[in-house]
Amino acid sequence: MERIQSAIAKARAARSGLDPADPAPATGPAPNPATAAGPAPAPMLLGPALRPAEATAAWEALPLSPPDRALLERQRIIGGTGHSETGAFDMLRTRVLHQMRSKGWKRLGITSPTPGCGKTTMVMNLGFGVARNAEQRCILLETDLRRPSFGKKLGLRGGGDFAKVLRGEAEFAQAGLRCAQNLAIGACAGPVRAPAELLQSSSALTALAGIEEIYAPDVMIFDLPPMLAGDDVMAFAGQLDCVLLLAAAETTTVKEIDVCERDLATQTNVLGVVLNKCRYMDRTEGYGAYD
Template identity: 30%
Template sequence: MSIIEKAASRIDLKRSAPDAALDDTAVAVPPAVIGADPAAIAGPATLPFGADTVAGAAPATAAAAAEPVPTAPKFSTRRVELDLARMREQGMVTAAAGRTRLLEDFRVIKRPLLQRAFAERKPGDKPANLIMITSSLPGEGKTYSAINLAMSIAMELDHTVLLVDADVARPSVLRTLGLPAHRGLMDILLDDQIDMADVMLRTNVDTLSILPAGTSNPRATELLASSTMNSLLTEIANRYPDRVVIFDSPPLLLTSESRELASHMGQIVMVVEAQTTTQHAVKEALSQLKNCPNVNLIYNKTREFPGIEETYDYHYG
């Protein structure tokens, strides 16, 4: 049975089509790199503390030498404001929108993910609360799905959510949410003096935090495969027992970063765009996830009734 035939047997859900700008890319070609200049993301350089030395000056007294040298101040976790009214207008999940079809769709989608996320873990199992959202190609709606899934889980009474923009070559989470670029994941992996708390963004949705992609780096694949990344994932998976971590990943058929990231994940959700993504592309993408124990599909952007307003159907399994 083909992957499309399998998808047809799954749950059909509908929502109104969002603005095209809400997809991870609005066209079928890779977009330009999003974000500020890397130097701007990294922020101003920190000058060394202590008195300047002048050539020929007398040596400091013993008392002065004994004074402790102040250390550079650490960055504190920043708080950003999500424009919930704008998100609601653009067709996204928000608590203030009331009971909508889209909200119900993502309630259905999130439930089995949450059940597996907090099920008893067997020795050797990957943390099931690490969930990667991906697609085979750009423009299939993975970023839109990642944000909506994160917002839906944030409404739970017993869980918190960390949304990670792991599409480090073309980050789009902050752009989609109308937020400026910030330091993030790549900066943590490049500088062992930077802690996750230094770059994580807290939001006005109390149970939702965001870890941006950060400064673009040509060694992204190697950084994601590093022991530093492995330690970071262990930390974010286990520090808080109620936390779900959603990763917006690069498309599987365009980059090697997504395959490396998938090797750490307990659950994968692959977004498939109806009437656009070929069966060959879906099969090729799924073949790269054959070692992942839990792979789920969201069958997206289906025009179910010709001549009637386009709808988005989710087939989940």
């Protein structure tokens, strides 16, 4: 793991002309001088007292359909189960939320260089982890339109189609549901043709703005496609406040990480790179539950 981290740091330094020993600067699009001196961002977490009554009513109107716990554990979705091994997800959740809150951000995308890195599982675990806080509402949105998998992972049968919401053919109230009291999802019924075109369409942007306004979530997490599989992520990244890049240990190369991180930084803010599927962990990386 240390070798991978060192290689990533060297790649970043080579791009920016910095000494690898210097702290890495935050990656993201250049600030707009016209807005750089604007007012401080509003707090991200609304809480029950600040949330509009209309948003609460709309949220509670979404059908509640908790997935089977045994199915979640088989799919390695343990963020909402109270499992003793949730520590790593909880630490990532807390760090991500802290940084997003400090910037006033709500829209987080999660992608990977290639398929098979575990990004959808990460999306689910982060979402369920966020929703464990009774004062936070989270919406997970399926924007990996070529290979949607929310339905399989959550055991959904029928229901709405989030792709129709993006096309302006349905409201989120018809397609969305809640997997927990504070966690809503928008799942696609199947693969979508011309996904990049749909993701950057005016109907999709209008739909997302409407969801944010009507339901007032604290966090919206987008399951993005793998970056190197097409142009879908680059077509949509500008609509996100920030992105996490997920790499798979022993599979993802440093070059792939470097290319993806560089390209993402031209469109949005890169929160960091998360190494997944690491088989060899030091004992200090986690200690399970308290006795």
